[in-house]
Amino acid sequence: MTPEAKARQHIDHKLEQAGWVVQDMKRLDLSASIGVAVREFPTDSGPADYLLFVNRIPVGVIEAKRDSAGANLTVTESQTERYATANLKWRKDDTPLRFLLEATGQIIRFTDSADPTPRSREIFHFFRPETLAAWLAQPDTLRRRLVEQMPELPEQNLRDCQIGAVTGLERSLAQNKPRALIHMATGAGKTFTAITSVYRLLKFGGAKRILFLVDTRNLGRQAHQEFMAYSPPDDARKFTELYNVQRLASPSIDPHAQVCISTIQRMYSILSGEPIDDSAEDLSLSEVRQTAQQEKLVRYNPAVPVETFDFIVIDECHRSIYNLWKQVLDYFDAFLIGLTATPDKRTFGFFNENIVAEYSYEQSVADGVNVGYDVYAIETEITQKGAELKAKEWVDHRDRQTRRKRWAETEDDALYTGKELDRSVVNPSQIRQVILAMKTAVETRIFPTRQETPKTLIFAKTDSHADDIIQTVREVYGQGNAFCKKVTYRAEEDADSLLASFRNDYNPRIAVTVDMIATGTDVKPLEVLLFMRDVRSRGYYEQMKGRGVRSLDGDSLKRVSNSADGAKTRFVLIDAVGVEQSLKTESRPLERKPGLALQDLLQGVALGHRDDDTLLSLANRLLRLAKQLDDKAQARIGKVSGGIPVAALGKSLINALDPDAIVADALATARTKGITRSEDTLLPDELETARAERVAIACAPFDKPELRDAIDGARREREQLIDHINLDQVTFSGFGEQADGEAKAVIQRFADYIAEHKDEIAALSFFYQQPYQRRQLTFDMIEELHEHLAKPPLMITTERLWGAYARVQAGQVKGQTSRRQLTDLVSLVRFALGLDAELKPFSEQVDKRFQDWIFRHNAQRGTAFTPEQTEWLRLMKDHIASSCSIGRNDFDYAELADKGGLQKAWMLFGKELDGLMEEMNEELAA
Known part of the structure; x- marks a missing residue:
C-alpha cells in the first residue's frame, strides 16, 4: 500500500467515526446520510x-496528503482553495465552498471561509456533519460574532482589574488568538471575572457550550457555587436561572448544558477510556508528577466530539495542563482561557505569551483587594540540627499507618536530621516547642490585643504528622476537640462541613491540613499560616501562601473573631521549617497510588501490572525506602536482588518510562529493520513495543518472591521512633528579614508622607508648628490623617505602623502588647518627627502628663482638689486620651454623662471648669 493510500485509509476511518458516510464517485448516494464525503469528485481544476x-x-473540501507531508501541510492551502472555488460538475451554483480542510493520516487543518480574516487551525478530528449544518444555519460565525457583536462591558460592581481582564480577553478573542492568559492575584476575583466573561460569550457571542476546567473536585464545587450566586448586570435572574450549569460527575455531558464544570482528571478519563478513581479528583495535581503515558493516549469519542466546547476556561492553569493532561486541551476545538495567580515560564509559553490581563499580588495589596503579610520565623535546635538516639534507649516504636505503638529498646545508635522529623522519627518536644512559640508570638507580638486565637492554618507533612500536631495544639492551648481540627480528604468527618465551619463559625480556631486547603480554597478569616512542612514547588508555595491574602471587612471578621479591631489588614506567615529560604523548583512527587500498600504494588508488578501509576508509585516507595534503610537492611536486599541497590531498583523503573528514551529505542529498532522513521512518524504500536521492552527489563527483578519479601520485610522493620528523650528548645523566634525590610519600607513611606503633606493636612501642619498651637489638635484632625494613611497606595494603619517600629526600633518602643487606639497616631507622628525619644501609647503619655499637671496645679492653688474633683478630672483625662481634647459638648458622652454630665461638673468646678479644660487640652494632648 502506498503512503498516500495509507493516509486515505486513516482519513476514511476518521470521517466515519465522526458520522460521515464515505463514498466513491461511482457509488454516489447523497440520501445515505446527512453527511456524505465523496472521494475524487470532479471539478474543472481536477x-x-x-x-x-x-x-x-x-x-x-478535503485535500488529502501522505503522512510525511504533515509538517508542510499549510503549503497545500492554496490547492484546497482552488478546489473550493472551482466549478463542480453537475452543480448549478458556483458559490465557493465554505469549509476547507487539509489532512494526512495524523494531522487535520481546518479553515472556515466565513470567518473574518479566515485562518487555518489544527483540529484533533473531523467535525460531525450535524455541526457543519448548524454552522451553516447561523447568520454569522462564532469568530465574526466575537469581532462584531460584543457590546461594551458594563462596569458597575466590577473592580478595575476585572474590567481590564474581561476587555483584554474579548480583545484577544476578536483577534482570533487561540490561547489567552489572565494573570490575577489570589483574592482578586478570578472566578467572578471568568463567569462575567462566560456570561457575555454565551449571551452575545452565541457560544454553544463552555467547559470550566478545574483540578480538584473541591474547586469544582466552589466554582459551581459561584455560578449559582452570580447576578448578571443586565438581568435580575441568577446565572443558573438563565443557563444550565452541569458539574460533571459521570462520563455523560448534558446536551442541554451551556456550562460544564469538570476536573481535568475526569475529562481525561472520558477521552482516554481509562476508568477514574473518584479519589483522584480530590488530589491536587500540584502534588502529582505528570509523565507522558503512551498507553493512555486520548482517543476520539463520538459521544464527546471535538466541537463539544467553544471555549475552555482553565482554572489555576499553571498546575494541570502539561504533559499527560495536556491531551484534553489538544482534543477540543476551542479557545483556551487560562486563569492563574502564579504563572511560571511554562504557563507563559503554553499560552503563546498572550497575557491579556496582569494583576500582581503587590497591585492587589495596593488597591486594598488583598492584604499584605509578614514572615515570622521559629527555629528550634532539633529542627536545625537533628538529634541522636543512643542504642538501648527505651522508646515508643509506632507503625506509620495504624499508629499502633510498642515499647522497646533501640537496636543501634540512631542519628537523625531535621528533614527526617515526622517521617522516620517523631520528636514530640520539637512539635510542642514550635506550637508553644507560635502561641506566645501570636498572643504577645503578632496579635497582642486579641482575646481569642486568630483563625490559623497549619500545613503538615503527612496525615500522621497532622494528628501529632492536633494533639499537641489541643494540649498547649488547653482546649477541647472543637478548637483544632484536621481538614484533609482523609479526615473522618465530612471535609466540606469542616471547611465551612472553619470559614464561618467560631470553632475550629485552628485547622491542620496536608493538601486540601493548600490551593484555591477560600477562607477569608485566616490570619495566621504556620508552615511545618517544606515545599519545593514555587507555584505551589505561592498558592499555599495565597490562603491568607484575602481581605475581609470588619463586621465579617468580627463574626468569627470577636475581638478583631476592624477589617483584616494583614496575615502572618510563621515559618517553622525554613520554607522561605529553601530552594524552590517545579518538581512533583512521584506518588500516584498513595492508598496502595507497598506489598500490593510489588505483587501487582509481579502479576504484570505495568501501567505508569503502579510503576511510578513503586519507584517512589523504593526511593524513599532506600533513604531510610540502614546498611544491614540494604545488604540483605542486595543479596537477593543480584547486588542491585534498592534506590537503583526504583530509578530503573523511572528510567524505563522516560519518553525520550522510549522514542530513541523505537527509532533504533526501526533502523535495525531497515525502516526509515523520524520522531514524528513513529507509530503508536512501535512506541508501545519499545516501552514494553524497557519496562520488562526494569520489572524483571521483582519476579523473585525472595526480593519482594525482603523489600516488604525491610519496610515493616522501618517504624517511626518516638523520641521522648531529646528535648527541643527554640533557638530563634522573630520576624524574618523579609518582614524587617517591609517594616522599614512602611516607616519610610510614613516619614515621606508626613514631609510631603505637612501643609495640606491639619494634623500634620499642627505638629510642624509645635509648640505654639497645641490646643488646636482635635480628634477630627487625627481621624482625617488616619483616613489618608489607610487609603491605597499607603495602606498604613496605626497597628501596622506601630508593629513596624516595634520590629525595627524595638528598644525605643513601649506598650507593644496594649490595644491600639486611633489617638496613638499622635505618638507615632511625634516619634517620627523626633519630638519624642520613645514611642509610647498616647494614653500612657496623657497619664504621665496628667500626673505632672495635677501635682503642679495643686501646689499652685495651695489646696488640693477634693477626691470627687480628682475623680472627675481623671474622667476628663481619659476622654482626652481617647479623643485628643475635651469641651462642653463632650460631657454628653456615656462615660461622663453617666456620672452627671456637664451639670455635675459645673457643680464641682463652677467658673473654673472652662479654664481647667483649656489647661488640660494644652498640657495633656500633645
Missing part, C-alpha cells in the same frame, strides 16, 4: 480528494 455534502449540498 478531481477533489474529498467533497463534503451536508443535506445533499456541497459545503466543503
